[in-house]
Amino acid sequence: MTDTVRVRFAPSPTGYLHVGGARTALFNWLFARKHKGVFILRIEDTDVQRSSEAMVQGILEGMHWLGLDHDEGPFFQSSFVDRHRAAARRLVEEGKAYYDFTPKEATDDRTVKEKIIDRARAGREKNPYRSLPLEESLARVEAGEAAAIRLKVPEEGTSRFDDMVYGPQERDYSDIEDLVLIRSDGHPLYNLSVVVDDITMGITHVIRGQDHLTNTHKQVLLYEAMGVPVPRFAHLPLIIAPGREKLSKRKHGEVVSVTTYRDRGFVPDAFVNFLALLGWSAGSDQEILSREELIEKFDLSGVNKASAVFNFNESNQSDWTDPKALWVNGEYIKSMPLDELVPMVSGQLKRAGLWREEYSAGQSEWFARAVDLLRARYRTLDDFGGYGRPYFSDEFEYDPAAVKKNLKDERLRELLPGLSDRLSSLDRFTHEEVEAALRGYSEEQGVKAGLLINAARTALTGQLVGPGLFDIVLILGRERTVTRLRRAADLVSARE
């Protein structure tokens, strides 16, 4: 008996890949990799109306970006419906399920909740078809009468299973209705399909969101009815929105979509790292964990039971998503191997329209140095094309606050061009020479070096903050430095 771990991620393509789904996929993937098992991707597209090819592509893209490679699949649940129907029919033949000839009620998606409550209040009566003799049912079906197939849930007793995260679970059979396996139009329903597919795919561990916890009892019933061993279940705490409210695709939209993180400058490994920390901890103080470390340390026993708040803030421009996600990303940007970061920054500059072919040819060394200089204070790849713009383009804005603070001294109107001249006539354009020239010049002019330094930073980059001035100068080079210094003299504000 081999006990190879086989797990699956089974999204339904009714929406894009959101953080909750991504986290479920990640935990399955980590579990599979950790145990040298198999990770299967199965698209649950049985809800034809709501599923779409575009969403399938979106999910595939998202997983690819996250680096969650699957070993088998993608399989499409819709291609297995015959098997689902056959399984249900077998259960009927064995007396474990029955045909229900009650006419289908028209349900409006919007009123289901109320309907559930109404029906519960009214009290449930026993389904009269539950005990209909098999031959009679078969004959009626043969005659073309429409019927749904329902599982016979025991009337007395308790269902139990041991969840690897939530522990022992119990539910009275009396609380479980005879669930519909096959609709009267022949369409197999979720609980049946998952179980049949999980059986045929040999799934050993079902790792999924906690929203499936209570319904797991129904699935256990199905495994038992089919006479096959029940897999292990591990339910993951849900990810919720700030204020502990539920995450809704409709209300929260893009902030919860994985592609948003790709498009707004996240490093895949960093996002994976952040996601792993949502509802799980390695049990140590270490929070920055590489993919390899995550695989090594991952264990379902470290999964938390309480739902985790994904602390995004859509109204804040700079801190638009969870601050910790941004921090983790910044950590990756500043410490990842430079040769891995450079291509990512290239991609971002291309998207921002700031890319020049020389950066990957004659100026590749310069480009790498520039990225290395800037990375220390950036949190996303987008910052390279945003805050980093003055380093890659001559067209950039001067931050009014920076101009006001650093270019307000009227003496700068003369000093900036003066400094520009000094630097243009330097023999060697090195850090030491430039610094000596600037300090010498400020001494001659009787002003503090700081005045010139801060003014120069703003003159050169338009910004209030940034790397050390001499690093900026060296990266920009003599030509750009000289012209920008001179040009900025015009910005020196005339005090009123």
Next chain:
RNA sequence: GCCGCUAUGGUGUAAGUGGUUAACACGCCGCCCUCUCAAGGCGGAGAGUACGGGUUCGAGUCCCGUUAGCGGUACCA
């Protein structure tokens, strides 16, 4: 309505089988560095563990109740 799950600073998490002043990270605030900070270094505030009972010499940890949030309760997935 009924059933279930959960509850540690603003957020994410620690605190083996109950045992000293509840720890770490993010964020926030301050100081330092000094040429700036959105970088780096240092420090600080912030929870007495949802609330109320109980068990115990001792409870964040066990039990009961309440509350809140979430999930389920569909011929949705």
